[in-house]
Amino acid sequence: MPSSPFAEELVALLPRLRRFARSLCGDATLADDLVQLACERALKAQDTFEEGTRLDAWAFRILRNVWLDGIRKKKSEGVSEPVEDAVELSGEDGRRVAHASLAASAVFEAMARLAPDHREVLTLVCVEDMSYREAAEKLGAPIGTVMSRLSRARRALGEALGLADGESPLEGAEAGGS
Amino acid sequence: MMTGDTRTGDMNGHEISDERLAALADGELPEAEAASLRARIVEDVDLAERYALFVETRELLAPEPSAEADEGLDRLAAALRGASAAEQPAAPRRFGVIEGGGASQPAAAPASAPAARPAPRFRVAAPALAACLALAVGGALGFSVGRSGTTTGTAGGIAAISGAPAADVALASALEKTPSGERLAWTDDGAKLKGAVSVVSTHRLGDGRLCREYEISVEAATGRSSGSAAALRPAAGRPRRWRAAPAGRTTRPHRGERHRRRDRAPRRRGRSAAGR
Structure with missing residues (x-):
């Protein structure tokens, strides 16, 4: 079949x-x-x-x-x-x-609502696949700044999309089964 | 914001920061540091959930991986299609362990056994626990029995496997190279036996070792038998050798496939940054 x-x-x-x-x-x-x-x-x-x-x-x-x-x-x-x-x-x-x-547009919309510096660093590292070093050079910021922005940006994105741990609306009541 | 940062410290009581988890997800940690962080993650569900967020957000944004011919993907695709076909209404089907035999369940299986399992799986039939055999493969293979259970089928065939070098090779090869669900058939003309090995599942244990559960079947002139067992491989960083679970000897060392998101050397520059 x-x-x-x-x-x-x-x-x-x-x-x-x-x-x-x-x-x-x-x-x-x-x-x-x-x-x-x-x-x-x-x-x-x-x-x-x-x-x-x-x-x-x-x-x-x-x-x-x-x-x-x-x-x-x-x-x-x-x-x-x-x-x-x-x-x-x-x-x-x-x-x-x-x-x-x-929704197909959810990620795009959530990105649009992020703070500009969060959106920027997410785009460089996650979308354009830059290393932290490359992103830092591009942004003219220290790597430490890139890292803290990046992790905060992902938290924010995750929360906007309902991915954050423990509070995910994506896992409805059915997820637990019977 | 999340309070999760304070929940999980490393063994020195230091917190594992979001930055480090993100750096791991982004392939920015040096290999040794990545390995030790991963070992922590599989021990701690909260930490694992935090880590998953960083992997998931990245993957939702990431472009398609570059297309390249890949046997592994072909195998996964074939398994998925097979499962999909099996999922459709018609007769639920299990993969047979014996080539051409069609059924993985010995005729003599206890009535209480696997019939209750819900639906077809595209893995090789999950271990039919009630029908598990004691596999006497230890002598030849360097693996001793992982689990013993009711013997069904033809015990003579199983006993004879220790004289079949082909089974040894097939098992070692299956453990090292074969993804779960795939079946490796062997024949041994000298011993007048044939059979197959299928790795059923792979799991990381709490101490970092990899556990692979496999099924093995043997067909002799007198009949056929099948059973299951498990083998353990030490955590990364130590020589990769398979051992039977819970005890046994080893086969050849194996260097695990190293995975990085991109084919780049570990970035040293990420190290100092990641330490913050």
Whole structure:
């Protein structure tokens, strides 16, 4: 049976999902597993995806939650029985799927509302992929300033988009399952 | 603003600043510092959530990665398409562990076992716990049994695996190179056996070691058997060797694939800045 159009959209996102996963966990093998697991959950939860919103943001959030779930689980169960741990982690848990939706223009709009110096440094580093040094030269500011602006700018952006920890409107009541 | 900054200190009681987390997400930390920060992150959910924000905001803004041929991506895509096909209404399907056999579940499996698992997964069938075998692969492979359970299938086939060098090679190779869900088949004409190894999942344990759970199946003239076990690889920074979980010997060292966002040497200049 052919894969669905939805799956093909996810396939198109794979390079970014993998880059995202590698950034999160820092290990290529583990990252591929995270991507697989996240895609699996995304497929199961595809009915909850709202057409017209950003599929990438939705999938990132699922992948992030898969990663955090693994850490959380390990924390609560300890490491005395690593094998059982591993089995548990690989277990099915279709309920814990975030229902994140970001309107296509949400990031653009949130960026537009940021303080100009925040927007500027975010653009240089995250969009144009400059190193901190290059951004500092471009801005004529010390690296320390670039770093503090950049982290504050991301906090602000994250809050505007509802990504900040603990208070995310993107994870509705359904995310907890039953 | 977030109060999270004060929740997580390093072992000396120093806070881990947002700036450092952002620098990690941006590939700006020297490798050693990045590794130690990552080790902290996987131990601390709050810290992990804070870190995720910086990775996520970056990724939402970042341009497409440059397109390049990539086997790993092809594999992921194939798995995803397979899962999607399986996800569609028709008969739920599990991947068979045995080539051509179609079923990963031995006929003799206890009735209570895996039937209850919800839906098809594109990983190789998750460990059918009730049907796990004690795998006697330790002798030849340097791996001892990760877990033992009810024996099903043909014990003779499993016992015979220790005489099959091909199984050794396949297992070592699967652990090092094969992404979860992919199946590596082997045949050993000398021992008149064939079989397959599939890594089922990969996890980072609390102490930084990587744990890979795998399934292995053996087919002999007398029947076939399958089972699962786990192997551990030490944390980064130490020689990469796989060990069975919980005990066992080692195979060849492995240098883990290094990941950086961009193919640049670690930037020294980021170090002093990141320390603030």
